[in-house]
Amino acid sequence: MPVKVKNKGLATSIQDMGRPGYFHLGIPISGAMDRFSLRVANMLVGNDESAAGLEAVFMGPELEFTEDAIIAVTGGELPPKIDGEVKETWTTMRIKAGQTLSFDYIRHGARAYIAIAGGIDTPQSLGSRSTYAIGALGGIDGRVIENGDELPIGSISTNMSEGTSVPKVLRRGPGSPAELRVLPGLYWHRITHEAGERFFQETWKVASEADRMGYRFKGGSPLEFVERKQPFSAGSDPSNITDAPYAYGSIQVPGGTEPIVLHRDAVSGGGFFTLGTVISADMDLIGQLQPNIETKFVKVNMQTALSARKERAVMLDSIRQAVA
Template sequence: MTVEIVKPGLATTIQDAGRPGYYNVGIPLSGALDQYSFRCANLLVGNDENAAVIECTLLAPELLFNVAAIVAVTGADATPRVNGTTAPRNESFAVQAGDKVTFDFMRLGARAYVAVAGGIDVPVILGSRSTYGLGAFGGFQGRKLAVGDKLPIGKPSAAAKAGRQLPAELAMPLPKETELRVVPGLYFHRITEASADNFFADTWAVAPEADRIGYRYKQGRPLQWRDRKQPFGAGSDPSNIVDAGYPYGSIQVPGGVEPIILHRDAVSGGGYAMIGTIISADMDKIAQMQPNYKARFVRVDMDAALAARAEYKARLDRVRKALA
């Protein structure tokens, strides 16, 4: 009852809904970076929507199924193939024991999710099966998947069947240019008004340093900090603060040069001023950005953030109804 890794891909890990509750000791949430696509994948194969799946980044793995299974692939646009024959995206399909599943390159998006009916049955640690790489625990032996790893599969539910389809209008959008909505705050008052205006006016490109910990953006104008005598303990650079907790989605700008948005494997705190936070409804969009994809940061208030969150949840409810 296993799936074997024939080729590991670029950064392939086991993830689920995540591991809340331990950020106070530096253990981050982890979990699928694009939670929407992750949940869609599970619902397509009749799993509990929080079951563990395979998260594939930019270059997907090659998988050998040692048992017959129902599979679904969501998220990034990488065509799956079963023994070389095209299989559908956003639709469950059957594989037989001995079948090899490969993927074409990712045309759009950065993360594909492979759900197997029954879920990937790695041990639950602190309430989650998600991989936390820096801490070297969770997922499969606390690390990215490697050649020869055999992933145990759980027992499929009675709802597992091939041919269940996600309506096209409910698939994750995969634009090359996107708007990320930001609630300014935290240490926003530390940058000049002109810098704040530039930050929201400029178009930013994803830098090569973009992973589960954080996404770095480049090509916008550097930020100017307001003059002050640095407080005791803060460090000498004007972008430094006395080390503080970092919210998920918070935007820090070390040296004022390249903004970094922390994602679900975030470092939990540090000494760089954060100028605002990406709204919860837009975090999945970041997960689907390849290096050089463009973003504009859009200033919104709390009401807009909550309205976007309600919309996100309503959309997920439509998925649940459509796939029930």
């Protein structure tokens, strides 16, 4: 029972939990920028939490359903409309054959997740349906959705009832200013003590270039580097290093000016120093940052990072119980 794409929105892509295991070959994990929200959308329609859904960024697509379906929209507040009637986010909805799902303009956040009972059933590549457009993997023939596409939907018997909703306290989104917790990393020694302090004190703003590969931030002071002898094979800029692997969430600062947090479609390595890494529990929040949103980086240690990861798992568990 395909879903027809009447309007693609802006770079709306099919995403699941991604394709781990190939980063050493330069193929990133991809998958939902805000995995938490995709998991919850899937819970609300009775899918396996890792089923493929749609990730809409800033604006929603327009989709015509050819059969009755159970759907849910989570993530940023992008109000869904069924045949023009506004519905609730984070809530199980029923849509009938012939009806159209469209969206109002986004009120906060940056990405919405649309789950359909049965999941989007496009062919997997390297074990995932996630769209990695630059590498032409997953999605629809390796690309984001286009007008006129027909999205195949898997079959499932779901017993989720209409109106099942996630309590507001369990809907996670960035605060204002957004706070991203950072574990200082391997190349922290490259910048001066003062530059390091300032990095955490200043308020940054999301740049409009921010995308699935990386989130760029502007507005803070340029970093000052510690003097050094240029290492063998490193570029001449003080922000260059001998090529090295990058971790997801790592923060590179080319030229010492604008930090870039590498995200789900990240490059796997290169010649820029990385001053630290955004902790895994906060990666989903980045996916909900609009351009120009004020952001603070908050220094934490490994213990805090691990307990934050645990808290996030507990929160997901609470949602599983709340919607079961």
